[in-house]
Amino acid sequence: MSDAVIETDCLTRKFAVRGKGRKVVTRTTMCAVDNLQLRVSPGESVGYIGANGAGKSTTIKMLVGILVPTSGTVRTCGLDPHRQRRQLAARVGVVFGQRSQLWWDLPVRESFEILAAIHRLPAADASARTAELTEQLELGDFVATPVRQLSLGQRMRAEVAAALLHRPRLVILDEPTIGLDVLSKQRLREFLVTERLSHGTTLLLTTHDMGDIERLCERVLVVDHGSTVYDGSLNGLAQTAGSDRILVLDFVEATTDLTGIPHTKHLGSEVGGARQRLSFDSENTTAAMVLAAVGERAELRDLTIEEPDIEDVVRRIYQARR
Structure with a gap:
């Protein structure tokens, strides 16, 4: 038996779409997920990214049993998600940035008590886990406050705590930092890193915030029209798209534009030429x-290397594919 936390084979989901012409109603079929092959091992942290409509949310719904595949197979935590939804609920925690699993008019603490009862956690375990999450996510100041009175940042931290209350093997996060300020994002990211290292939790993250992917994920899956177009590391993603890296060069004194350097492109100058930006293709040359x-043309004072923007990398992959 496979020990994979997530495993799919030729996973496909199609939807019937009705359209209305001048005289007749037409019916077409849209393929949201197309023969998806996916395997996630215990303890992995995977970013699942793509444009709107790429099939990410449909995939998640099949992983947790909300939708039934049109064809192919899916196993989550060793279970059939649709047929064994109750057993799966004890092993999976899900956070949707736009939806809440907390009770709107109840204090956060009471929502945790209800969720602990739903998961049939022993009272001592529920109390200890609530105290642990309250400390790590800094919920103490508002754990007695009704959910409807929380700020967005406070509510999202409470949502993550609720999803992790029963110590699930797999945590699925769908846009968990949407709308959060910089400080709230940082707190949430730090907690998720610590939780994963401490408990071996497997993480599947869908987001449009590339900062989340960079800080939380070791592996990236890019999907386009329901098919995987990339599966690998962040660095490999940039290399696949052929994106250039950028050198920001600070010179001791103003310098003429550094054009004509092999395998580079001069992007611009500032401060009269004392700071310049060069892009270079890492496949044909190196930063050194x-x-x-x-160095043969000017005396350097400092430098910075900027990695390619991930959104730009994904855009390049889409353009190349089409």
């Missing part, structure tokens, strides 16, 4: 080679 050529 570029710097050696730059």
Whole structure:
């Protein structure tokens, strides 16, 4: 038996779409997920990204048993999600950025008590776990406050605590930091990193916030029209798209534009030429080679290397595919 936390084989989901012409009603079929092959091992942290309509939410709904596949198979935590939804609920925690699993008019603490009862946690375990999550997510100031009175940042931290209350093997996060300020995002990211390292929790994250992917995920899956177009590391994602890296160069004194350096493109100058930006293709040259050529023409004071923006990388992959 496979020990994978998530495993799919030719997973496909199609929807019938009705359209209305001038005289007749038409019916077409849309394929939201197309022969998806996916395997996530215990303890992995995977970013599942793509444009709106790429099939991410449909995949999640099949993983947790809300939707039944049109064809193919899916196993989540070793279970058939649709046929064994109750057993699966004890092993999976889900956070949707736009939906709440907390009771709107109840204090946060009482929502936790209800969820603990639903999961049939022993009273001592529920109390200890609530105290642990309250401390780590800094919920103490508002755990007695009704959910409807919380700020968005406070509510999202409470949502994550609710999803993790029963120590699930798999946590699925769908846009967990949407609308949060910088400080709230940082707190949530730090907690998720710690939780995963401490308990071996498997993480599947869908988001449009590339900062979440960079800080939380070791592996990235990019989907387009329901099919996987990339599966690998963040660095490999940039290399696949052929994106350039950027050198920000600060010179001791103003310098003429550094054009003509092999395998580079001059992007611009600031402060009269004392700061310049060069892009270079890491497949054809290295930062060291570029710097050696730059050093022959001007004296460097400092430098920074900027990695390609992930949203731009994904956009390049889509464009190349189409």
